[in-house]
Amino acid sequence: MEDFLTQLTSKYNFWAYIVLMMVGLYAMIAKGNLIKKLIGLSIFQTAIMLFYVAIGSKAGATIPILRDHTLKGVIDFVEYINPLPHVLMLTAIVVSVATLGVALALVLRVYDVHQTLEEDEILEKIKNP
Amino acid sequence: MHDVVLTILPLLFGSFLAILAGWTRSALVYPLGVVALALSTGFCVKLLLGVLSTGTATYLLGGWSPPWGIVFVIDTFSAGMMLLISGSALLTYLAFRAEIIEGFAEKTAAFVALLLLTVAGHMGIVATGDLFNLYVLIEVAALSGYALLGYGSGRAPLASLNYLCVGSVGASLYLLGVGYLYILTGTLNMADLAQIMLAAPVTASLHGAVAVILFGLWVKMALFPFHGWLPGAYAMSSPVAAALLAPLTTKVMVYVVIRLLIGVIPGAAIPEALPDVAMLLGTAAIFAGSLMAYRQIDQRRMIAYILVAEVGYMVGGMFIGNRTAMTGAMLHIFADALMTLTLFLALGSIARQRGEMVLANMRGLFRTMPFTMAAFVLGAMSMIGVPPLFGFFSKWYLLSGALESGQYLFMVGLLVSSLVNVVLFFRIFETAFFDEPGESVRDIEHWSRVTPLAVAAVLLIVAGLSSGLIVDRLIAGIIPASLI
Amino acid sequence: MYSIYSIQPFLAVAAPLAAVPGILSSRSPNIREAWSFAAALLLLGLVACMVPAVVAGHTYTWVVANVLPGAPIAFRVDAFGMLFALVASSLWVVTTLYSIGYMRSKNEHAQTRFFGYFAVSIFCAVGVAFSANLLTMYLFYELLSFSTYPLVAHHQNEESRKAGRKYLGFIVGTSIGLVLPAMVAVHHFMGTLDFAAGGIPLGAIDPTTMTVLLCLLLFGFAKAALMPVHVWLPAAMVAPTPVSSLLHAVAVVKVGAFCIMRVVTDVFGVETLSALHLNDVVTGAAAVTMLAASLIALSQDGLKRRLAFSTIGQLSYIVLGAGLVTAAGLTGGMLHIAMHAFGKITLFFCAGAIYVATGEKYISRLNGIGYRMPWTMTAFLIGSLSIIGIPPTGGFLSKWYLLNGCIDTGQWLLALTLLASSLLNAAYFLPIVYRAWFCTPDQAQHAGPMREAPLACIVPPLITATITVILFFYPYPFLNLARLAAN
């Protein structure tokens, strides 16, 4: 129990991202509506980003923008949060919005063709046109 | 020295220029694509020759040295892959000239640009030596691929959307796995990572990381339970997109897995159960793919299901865990790409003449389009695994490797799938050979379509005959000695 | 005894293939058939000019490509291969002649296609003959299967397609399902697939595996039509007669038998097999097939079907020869390839000629046909004699060697089987001859004056019949080659 608690407190962020991710995944699998699926996908992706940002965190550090950059001095890496995951996640966010855009475009086309966004109805329509 | 990056830059540059040209001088768009692809192919050849003579080439993007900046690392195998990608794209592009120019009207520029981007993405995936850069490149390749596949009427958008969902989940899982590795090692560079991982303690987390990465890539490469998107995407879309992407996407993902397995992830880091699971899935993919291919009416869909089985070949091959099977899996990437290319090019030509690709529409094709069908036969024979075509040799290595490790079920799978392929293709041949074409059929075989197809088909023979050379020069050198 | 590294084997193999574009692009039938003939003669010439060296004990080799470690695609001409190539190439000339007559007089459709694939089939058959290792042999074996498929299903109707499917199903199914894994296993264990006189050294592979491999290869080469996998052969009889003759006499079935012979002698090795008593497997399968096929043949009414079952039986002789693992037995088996080829092709030619002239396919309707087609039936008689093994025909010689082989090793049972089978042969062939000459024609059309088939259909069976007889008196090129190979 003790062990579990320490685990919980030291890693609750990691756990939370998994919960979030699973929410997204669940939406993608179980929801029949295409836009709901996309929302699920977005949640899934954000959860991963949350995880990455969590990697970068450092106890007692400040944001990764140098404080008094004009002063020449030794920069201590302990003072600043790890910027690398942030960089990666910026890219990932951009990718996710691009994916969302393309997906929505496809959803529009699907709606044009089948006049519905529900997967089961679409399948029904394909089967008995 | 710039060869490495010069293989990709013309494509990117070409795609930007294509857009500029599309809104100013649209006649330039198609030639621009040809030039870009040809340049890229040319540089690939140069790169391959260079790598063959001087060994692995490294290119520091932005001039920053490896663990800090992004690098391209090209060994013999990846140089071969790059040549394969750009070459097959060039052939497709040339073969579908009419479709590209006429079929998209004012969207030609966008189509060409996306086509170039997807090729660039795939080549980048092969070239990059950075795990995260790989993710971005996967997305570049995939996103343009979704668009290319989603363009079209009827069910294409739905199929593509399906692909998008699955593909994004796969890529995201890969990203998650990279995050796991990053948290454990603190690096993203493949070579650096490999070194750190060798020294790192083997823990549950490391296993988890590897499992998540591989799982994500499996999803992306349409391994059996996640294959749902593939047939729809390739069968419903425009023939150009299908012919372009079918040879590339799954194969490139397989390449990534192989690269990770032989170059980055040490054997200890792979969870014990994973190879077994992979073998199981691979074998299941072979059986399921063959079975489902058998039940298809649409011929493009059928070939798409065969592709599912082929993915099973490669996944099985790389997880058997011996040198021969790994060679087989690697060789099969080339082989599968080439034969898929041939088949899809041929089907594209046929579809243009005959419309829907059901069996009944293929009557008398041998008489009306002999060259196309000859190429199709070669592709099909290669799929079946008839020597001396390329497909036979990769299958040989796979069988041999499976035998070495006693994976008899996998062997049976390979053989069964070959037999099913015989049935499938001979169904087509019978109709195309013996049935009379309808009265109204006026098939035209234009040289501009036949030539690329013929090149692809001849390549199947040539590559088959030189498969020994390919294995010796391109593949054998990069399989680590630790793999017996 | 030295090996000549020469492109000659490759040229010989490629000769028929070179004719294919010519055949396909010809405008008129005459030019097309001229191409065929030219290629056939060229092939015969190329093969023949290698004969002296081979008879002298040398071999020709030529490597096309190094594709797999220890298993390049390569050609090697040794005595056994030469024997087979000689048979195939010489018969192609005759068959071409016959086909011209047959196809033209039957007004068959798609003749260009027919000649094209015919050439490809010969290419494959010669390729099998000259292949230097199991891989190359497999390659040509597979190609042969596919290239004969359009010939089998030539008529394009439902029946012939069904036959084609059956043909392909059995042949390709066994080759991919059985031969390929066996080959992979051999390669895995031995590291090479080359044909070597010694074969697999004793103890390199454990006996159980050996047995399995042997079985796989034995039944995998389904063209040899050993009993459970023989089904395709009678079905394939729907093909036009020249095709049947080619299939049954020259290219296809002989390739199967040739492959089994090769496997037994050069892959497993005679000593190894006999040491492990695995030859019994071979002889057993052969003996069973031999008797069963002959018995079935008795009950067949369709002329070509009877011939087909006869072929199944006769092929087992060759396999039997392989299984005997004595010099005499092997010589007999190899010789039988040639002797049976000439005999059986005569019979098929005759059947075709009868069909061309009268349209009859069934034995029961052939009463008195001998008066109408005396030349044809004479040739038929000679052919049957050769198959039964009655002197003065070539068939006698091969059976003699086989019998010798049986007796040498003291396998009396086998010898008896051989004799019984020969009697059965007589039992199913002689009645036909009897009907033809001694029964009164009940069909009006068979009565009346002599009306033979066209000349092009008559001459070839007469030629082959003549050769059959000649071979009894002068079997030397074949006999020498067989002896050389057997030792």
Add this chain to the structure above:
Amino acid sequence: MIETLVIFLCCAGMLLFLGGMIGILRLPDAYTRLHMAGMLDTLGLLILLLGLVLYGFLHAPMSLLVQFKILLLWGFVLVTSPTATHAMVDAGVRAGLTPWVQPDAKRRRK
């Protein structure tokens, strides 16, 4: 002195926020809720930001420019917030959302 002012302003802001939110929960229909949400929220935010600007005087790193920036934010909210509220109400009316009426008023009308 400033400290007290800061605390006062912040608390006032929080109180307004709280009031607005409680109103959101308790009021019967969307329009009336929008009154609470729109108004109390905006003022609350403005006061809170004012408090934080003042707090900046206590702390060196918050230069004058930052305070100007917060004031810019302030102005922006002042301009956009009523517009947003208006747009929402308008949307509700046009979408045909019927406003809530006092039950007794309804009775009286009958």
Add this chain to the structure above:
Amino acid sequence: MIWEIKLLALILVIVCAIAAINAKDLLSAAVIFGIYSFMMCVQWLAMGAVDVAFTEAAIGAGISTALMLAAIFRTSRRTKD
């Protein structure tokens, strides 16, 4: 240091996620998804990832919601689940 804020934001994020996928119509789902992005942004700010939070604010709150609304505008608001 400010783990309370982080924890609260985390809880709100999860609540929003669940609500977004269970919303009864797509417009609501899109709106709740917008709130989700806001919360995520706060979460990242609390973690000190300013750039990421900035991007998320711009993307998730602004553009994604607008795009999604546009898509729903052009298709249908109806959803069965």
Add this chain to the structure above:
Amino acid sequence: MESFILYLGIVLMGIMVLPLYRAVVGPTTLDRLMGMNAIGSKTVALIVIIGLVFDRVDMFVDIALAYAMLNFIAVLAASRYLHKRGRRDTAS
């Protein structure tokens, strides 16, 4: 004083639960939209507060500003949706 700011943030976070409830429960889309707007305005304050906690408020104000802008845009877009489609949706 610093802890005061911190507590202010926490209380703000707590207050946010209420509009969230409104946004999640509805019942009308307008309610959700209102919830979004309300949460937005609180978040703007919260961002500044987090900035104060980090002692880097100059870096956070930009975000708050962007946040306010985009919140406005999102709300306007959603209400424009209701303008154009609301009647049809309520009718059906």
Add this chain to the structure above:
Amino acid sequence: MKKTALLAVILTGALLILSMENFPSWGDVQSPASLHLSRHFIEKSYEQTLTPNLVTAVLGDYRGFDTMLETVVVFTAALACFLVIRLPRDVCTPGLFYYRHTRTGLVVRKHDACELPGENPTFERVDSDWPPHDVVVVSTCRMVIPFIQLFGLYVVAHGHYSPGGGFQGGVIFAASYVLLAVSHDLRTLVHRLNERVTHLLSAAGVLLFFGVGLFGMAMGLNFLDYGALEGVLGMSLASGHSLGILLVEIGVGMTVTAALVIIFKLLSSRGTVTEGL
């Protein structure tokens, strides 16, 4: 379906949670993630690139290729939307045209397009969906939009010193146009930024990025090596990198703005680019 999904999800989640066993605990300063690469970035990047915002430095310079590809991804997304949903031009012409009398709000429907009189028209063309005119929203947005745009530019330009950069600035800039479309109508937006311009702009943005990279190659360095800018305007190596980052950010901003506007236009009008949300 739902139960299977739930089961699968719970299983996966449990496995993922289990595999976190060996992670360094939250915020650990000595974890490998914060030591190896990131330490170098934090300590060295300022002297190498003169950029206090470490994220921008790493994003724009060390991982510049990633950023270029990210821009390409956005560019791709715009093209993808264009390819997938843009309808042919001849289909896009509406059958009916609506005109609103600006003084009274009356709406007139016509079967063909009218020429609107010059400066101060009595009638204005409106969407078929929503003829009423909302003075409040329109004029508020007019007031706000320039400031949003300015803010967007500020964010692009000050990515070095404060959070932000090309991407965020571009998005904000695009958002201002979305606001324009929402508050007025899509036609106003298209009139201002037509398709040709947006496409050219998006390509030009990527080309600018690409051009900076090629400049490096032209100067004999590697692709995307901003060190090539050293000496331009007499700058030091580090400030060359800084300038490179700025140029690159501008390119990113252009592409992102244009691409998002393209996507919004297409999505909200279902490919006709005439009327929209």
Add this chain to the structure above:
Amino acid sequence: MEQMTDTVRVVRTGEPVKVKPRRYDALISFVLRFLMLFVTWLILSGMFDAFHVSLGVACSAFVTWLSADIFPPEVRRFRKLRSLWLLTLYVPWLVWEIAKCNIRMLFLAFDPKLNDKIAPRIVTFKTGLRNELALTFLANSITMTPGTITVSIDERGYVSVHAFDEVSAAGLPGDMEKKIKAIFEEA
């Protein structure tokens, strides 16, 4: 789309006062807008070195150019200082009004009998303001003062307002309109 006809119906109601454009209006308007934006830039930027200031000039000029016809072209109205003065007077007054009403609302929010004390209704009145900016000002002021939200302003000047209770409804349009009229110098 309530009233739709195929013929054009022109309804004559208060035409806006035509103000003759003056010579330098365009330039002055440009400069003023530029200055506003530039000041904003300076506040945002907070860096005053040559590079960033010139960047600011460029950006402000660019945005000014971009938004030439977006920005409300009402500069002319603020030429007289009186307007500005009135505006500066108006803002504190408005804030005070807002604060006053807000407190009332606050008490209402915590009132246990909340639902009895409110009487939501939509009231309509006509305003004499014609100018768009003035109308916006009015509408936003109405919305800002708690208890009332502008629902819509139509082209003929009818403003409909959603009022929270009777007290709020009674105060409409109140002083606000007059003050705004004064600011914008409308007759």
